[in-house]
Amino acid sequence: ARLVPPPRPALTAEEAVSIPGGKRLREEAEEGAQPPGIDSSTALEPPPAVASSEGAGSAPGEAREGGSCQEKEGRGEDRGIDEAFVAAAEEASTAQAIAAAIRTAESAVQERVQAAQQLKAAASAAARERSARVESLVASGALELGGGQTGVVLAEELVPRLASKLQRAPKGLVHLAREVAQRLSALGVLSGKSPQLVAAVALHTAHLLFPRCKVDAAQIAKAALVSPPQLIKFHRQLVVPKWRDLIPPATQLQVGEATLAHLMSC
DSSP, rough: OOOOOOOOOOOOOOHHHSSSSSSHHHHHHHTTTOTTOHHHHHHHOOOOOOOOOOHTTTTHHHHHHHHHHHHHHHHHHHHHHHHHHHHHHHHHHHHHHHHHHHHHHHHHHHHHHHHHHHHHHHHHHHHHHHHHHHHHHHHHTTTETTTTEEEEOOHHHHHHHHHHSTTTOOOHHHHHHHHHHHHHHHHHHOOTTOOOHHHHHHHHHHHTTTTTTTOOOOHHHHHTTTHHHHHHHHHHHHHHGGHHHSSSSHHHHHHOOHHHHHHHHH
């Protein structure tokens, strides 16, 4: 607060004369006359000092300042609480996002593990199937194992082996069947067909031209480890449409085209 000077003392008669109009006021005072509206007791006294607005209002100002400080402190505390709440909410949101990401990753890992297990099971099943097929082919003579390697035998090479399992198969039948097997291979119609099945089809085609031979489709299918319906199916699929390209020309002339057409359709 600013310092306020103390009030001035009342002027003496000599001091009053020195100020403008003071002499006249003194004379009038001595004569006992007073100017209208002026009190002789206070006319020469200086006006009281007015208290400074800053000093007069210091106490209320301090109260206001104290109140404003408290309000500021209260607002600061509220702001701190809000910021703490926002930070806690952000941390909770981040924790939830991390938990969701972890669950998603765990689910993806489980799916991959399941897929790997399924692939492993499928590979094992395929390996067992291939092993069974190889054993079947080896047992039938369609595959030869030697020197640690597996060699695929041609269909015409399997014809004599299958014929040896038949009872009283004529040499002419075996020779004709080998030639039919060679012509089938040359036509390029054996994609996806096993040599064992092709050899059986060739034997079946040849035995149709030897009606007196006591060999039938059931015996050939049994020797080739296939079913009779399967043998007939592939005969009609591979031989019937192209029998003129499969039967040697000399045999066609000897048997006749009409007879061959009838026999091949059986």
